[in-house]
Amino acid sequence: NAGVMQNPRHLVRRRGQEARLRCSPVKGHSHVYWYRQLPEEGLKFMVYLQKENIIDESGMPKERFSAEFPKEGPSILRIQQVVRGDSAAYFCASSLQEGNTEAFFGQGTRLTVV
Amino acid sequence: AQSVTQLGSHVSVSEGALVLLRCNYSSSVPPYLFWYVQYPNQGLQLLLKYTSAATLVKGINGFEAEFKKSETSFHLTKPSAHMSDAAEYFCAVSESGAGSYQLTFGKGTKLSVIP
Numbered sequence: 001n002a003g004v005m006q007n008p009r010h011l012v013r014r015r016g017q018e019a020r021l022r023c024s025p026v027k028g029h030s031h032v033y034w035y036r037q038l039p040e041e042g043l044k045f046m047v048y049l050q051k052e053n054i055i056d057e058s059g060m061p062k063e064r065f066s067a068e069f070p071k072e073g074p075s076i077l078r079i080q081q082v083v084r085g086d087s088a089a090y091f092c093a094s095s096l097q098e099g100n101t102e103a104f105f106g107q108g109t110r111l112t113v114v
Numbered sequence: 115a116q117s118v119t120q121l122g123s124h125v126s127v128s129e130g131a132l133v134l135l136r137c138n139y140s141s142s143v144p145p146y147l148f149w150y151v152q153y154p155n156q157g158l159q160l161l162l163k164y165t166s167a168a169t170l171v172k173g174i175n176g177f178e179a180e181f182k183k184s185e186t187s188f189h190l191t192k193p194s195a196h197m198s199d200a201a202e203y204f205c206a207v208s209e210s211g212a213g214s215y216q217l218t219f220g221k222g223t224k225l226s227v228i229p
Contacts, residue, residue, distance in 0.1 A: 006157075028208075031215070033215065035219075041217030042118070042204055042206075043158075043204070043217070043219055045216045045218070048215050048216065050221050056215070056216065069164075074195045091157060093158075094116065094192055095215075098214070098215055099167055099214040101146060103160075103215075104160075105150075105157040105159070106157050107155075107157040108157055110155075
C-alpha cells in the first residue's frame, strides 16, 4: 500500500480557509476512493472516481466539498471554507479495477482546523 | 444498507496469548468482508478478505478469520500475540458485485499486547 501517496500528511487550516488534499494512486490504477475518519470512528466512504469521472459521490457533504481525478495528475479532494467539524483524517485508496477487493490505502492526510 | 459492529473498542492480551477480535455485520446482499490493520499515523493495510470462496480465510502475519453466515460474524483470530500486533483493527463489509467498491467500516478495535 506504500504505492498510494497522499500529501500533505498533516494540514492545518484556519476556519474559512480552503484545504486541498492530494492523492497519487498506485501507478496504473485508474480507480480512486476517498474516505474520512472522524475521531473515534471508522472510515466513512465519501466518493469514488475514475479518470475524469465521478462515479459515486453519495458520501460527500452537499456543500463545500468537491473531488476530481483529472486525466493527468493526482486526485484532489477540496474543502472550501473549512469548519472545525472538518478536522479528520482523510484516506485515499486506489485499485486497478473497480471494487475494493484489491484496493490499496494511502497513509492519509490529517486535517486540523483551528 | 450495510453495517458493521465491532465488539470492544479496546482489547488487551498478553504476549503469546490468543487474539480474538469480534466483528458482526449486517448486509441485505451477499457480502465481501475485510479486516484492516492501522498502525499509529499510518494508512490501512489489508490483513485478509472474504469474497465468497473458502469460509476460513488466512491472512498476513498469522491472522485468520472465519465467515459464519448463520451468525453474521467474521471474527479475527491469531493463536499467539506478538508485541508488533499492537495496532487498531478495522472490520469492513461491502456488497459483492456492482457495489463492491464501497466499504462500510466498523469503529475499530485497539489491540494492546502486554509483555
